[in-house]
Amino acid sequence: MVELTDRAKANMEVVLEQTCRSLPHGGDHELRVFIAQRLADAAEVGRTSLGHLGIIARKAFADYKSSHTGAR
Numbered sequence: 001m002v003e004l005t006d007r008a009k010a011n012m013e014v015v016l017e018q019t020c021r022s023l024p025h026g027g028d029h030e031l032r033v034f035i036a037q038r039l040a041d042a043a044e045v046g047r048t049s050l051g052h053l054g055i056i057a058r059k060a061f062a063d064y065k066s067s068h069t070g071a072r
Helices: 006-020 029-044 048-066
Strands: none
Touching: 006 029, 006 048, 029 048
């Protein structure tokens, strides 16, 4: 397991908040965990810039949304 820098952790937090900002109550717990896990996976392999993480978070959100459409 790679030790993440403080900057990487901060970038992950910023991107998660930006991604969920427009959702009611900032998104539900399940969605936030899903996106956070994708961000952590990316950071583990060195993708820690805001740009990379932003792309990954938006893709994760789209994946989550498409896999949960009609499920509720």
